[in-house]
Amino acid sequence: MRTESTASEISLPWERPRNVFEARALHLVLAWSLDEPDRLGEAIPIRDAVCVGRGGALADDPAPRGQPFRMRPGTTRSCSPIASARISRLHLVVSPTGNGTAEIRSVGRAVMRVNGRACTSAEVRAGDVVEIHNAAVFLVTERPLQLPVVDEELTRFAFGAPDRFGVVGEGEAAWEMRSALAFAASTDRHVLLLGESGAGKELAARTIHGLSSRHAKSLVSRNAATMPESLLDAELFGNVKNYPNPGMPERLGLIGEADGSTLFLDEIGDLPEAHQVHLLRVLDSDGEYQRLGESKVRRSSFRLVAATNRPLEALKHDFLARFTHRVNIHGLGDRRDDIPLLLATLLKRTATRNGAIAAKFFERRGGEIAEPRLAPDLVARLLRHTFTHHVRELDRLLWLAIGSAPADYIGLTPAVEAELNDSEESATVVAPTELDRDAIVKALAENGRSPSKAAKALGLKNRYVLLRLLKKHGLSAASEDGEGEAS
Amino acid sequence: MDPRILRESLETVLAMDDKFPRRFYEILFERHPQVSSLFVRSSAGAQQKMFAQKLCAIVDHVEDAEWMTRELERMRVAHDEYGVTAEMFPWVGDALLDTLREALGSGFTAEVEQSWRVAYARLTSTLLKER
Structure with missing residues (x-):
């Protein structure tokens, strides 16, 4: 048929x-x-x-x-x-x-x-x-219009809240990252996290560890840039007692410590090439290594999660090849829609830890700490700011706003404004129409005919700009109906 | 009572930043200081937002009998729990009308006043019905 x-x-x-x-x-x-x-x-x-x-x-x-x-x-x-x-x-x-x-x-x-x-x-x-x-x-x-399906387990937290590892975000980039981290976690292969400083690479490493079969043991975490070059091998592989110098204590080394767990090495791009080579053998499947001063071959079943904010070319190609997964940790420029949620989380955390700040800057509902008194213009400007240090920078700007707040709300103070810029891609509004006469009349009526208040409501720089517009339209701030000579 | 007048006048006063709800509580507490003890569980800002939100919701649904019955019953139960007494209803009504009069200025016409008086009377009668 x-x-x-x-x-x-x-x-x-x-x-x-x-x-x-x-x-x-x-x-x-x-x-x-x-x-x-x-x-x-x-x-x-x-x-x-x-x-x-x-x-x-x-x-x-x-x-x-x-x-x-x-x-x-x-x-x-x-x-x-x-x-x-x-x-x-x-x-x-x-x-x-x-x-x-x-x-x-x-x-x-x-x-x-x-x-x-x-x-x-x-x-x-x-x-x-x-x-x-x-x-x-x-x-x-x-x-x-629809986000790709991920493991349901990953979605078990309240909308907008931090997930169980502390990752905040509901936008496309945040979910793409969560999905990639979960996949990497499930495979037990070495992972390289790529992202700018302050984007949340350590949080991503903790997520991979937390989702992996190794989560019962503590994550071993170290910044490669802080290890003195002369001690790098000892830090990584450990050493026997009195080696290389008399009086040196025995060290397990980070690789030994991470046996059965995850080793997170931040700023791996700062590791000199010679030391990258030293890691090649242990990164292969058997995890073979030797402590300094010891001929015995040891094995460590560890998974390396490394992070770098440098270009991939900064890593030796054969070292780079040991990382099966590369996960991009997006900066705030790629996930602006998460900035309000991050702000809310950072503020909530601050209020929980600091009663004085909670009492001064947060509303109280039914006896409980509720939403922060946060000025909309601060949020609007943060949404348009080009971040270079991402969540860390957002946190710093928030503290600057809190520290320089003149009253009981967190707003756009001169101190914060001095730190902000407008990102290129957001300054693309095409020809908004000039303020028309009706909008000015309405703003004056709604603000008790105060030029200063009306100017602020209209988004003008100051009242003198409004006074010029009043003159242009033949209006007056003083008269009831908005008609007459400009004042 | 004209729902359109209620909505337009409320939108006008709510567009005046936070002045309207703040002034309402100033007038109420100035005239009846004893009422302020009922509002200690929330901060002034939160209370003002809740007031504006609730008033707006009621005005928006004034023609929706089912919504009004359901929500006013909830309000009645909540008011009982907070310790609101029957004598307080006229105090709140007067403070509301005087705040509207002050905020709207010449826009508080006889027609606007009448609409708000009728609406508040209906609200009060429903909230007091079960007492």
Whole structure:
């Protein structure tokens, strides 16, 4: 019997369409919310035009409501509509343009700022930051509509919280890294972690150890750059008593200590080539090595997890070849959507350890420490900052903000501002429209006709900029209806 | 009572940074200092956010009878637990209306006042019904 097959009947795994995880779209990821701080990391996909606002759909919405999701590998759980009191029922209309950008239009009451500039519409792309004044901050990201499935065990922690190894992140890069670490952990082969300083390579090493069959024993951890060159072999392989000098105590060596466990060597790129060569034999499957001053051949069943922030060329090619797995530990530039979650985790940790900071900078709900009083402009600027030392730098900037805070909130102080820059890719807003007359009149009315307050609400540098605009539009700050001569 | 007027006036006052909820509690506690002891479990900022959120949710769902019944019952139970008494309801209502009047200025028209008075009266009658 002859049967006809169609493309849709193809069932061979390698012939199936792979576009499930390849379909990507811009998303608005919630990075700060005054009223709903527990919803950070939720994302609204912009596949087609969507409306963003408080509550459910309205009869006169120009497009369907953007649905916030909590995206996890293999699942996307839809969340309740935005409930923030300061966001209008219809606030933003966002439409993809088809060339990797989206047009975003503000029709709500509170002023919209894109990358710090007040505007009523803008063309945004991944990396841009959209603020709704004193209500919410969104990061525009490009991500898949679905994350590839990972071992369910890896997903057993609350959305946005640190996982059981302390890794924080719900974005594509964070899950890609977790998946790669889990795979490496399951194979018992040597692993090389590649990433810039402060990106979290030690945490990644702890994750591999924690997920491996060796987790019952303690991780042996050492920074290769801190070992004196003359003692490197003794540190690594150990030595017998009184060797090479009388009075030298017996050492197990890191490789002996790590027998049955994992040895984490950070900054392996700083290991001189000669010492890289010394490690070749022990890195082979038998784990053979000799202590200094001893002819007996020993064996250590250890797994090496090494890390470097240097180019691969800094390692000898045969040494490099011993590492079966190479895992990229992404810096914050590749995972900006995780910055709000990292901030929340760092702040929570700080509050837990320091009662005075918790009392000064955190809200209290039902007698418990709740969300931090964190200014939206600080979050917005951190989202656009180019980090060189990643999580370590974020932590330092946070402490700087806490230390220089003039009041009971953590904000963008001059000390912090002096340390920040704007990343190139996020400064790409295309021609936001000039502030129109209505926006100025509205801002004055909503701010008790105070030029200083209205200027701040409109995202202007100072009140003099507003006064110039008032003059241009023939408005006055003083008059009730906004009409008249500029003051 | 016009739900549209309620929503528009509330959105206007909530757009004034945190002034509206802060001023509401200032007025309430100034007139009735004894009430402040009911709010010690949360910080002032958290309390103000919760107030704004709850008020906004009620105004948004004022036409949704099922939601109102369910949520007001929850509110009633919570108020009982906190020690809210029947005499406090007019105090809160007056503070709410005066805060709105102060914040909206000339925008607090007779129509706006009437809508809020009717809405608050309905809310109070539901919350006091089971007492």
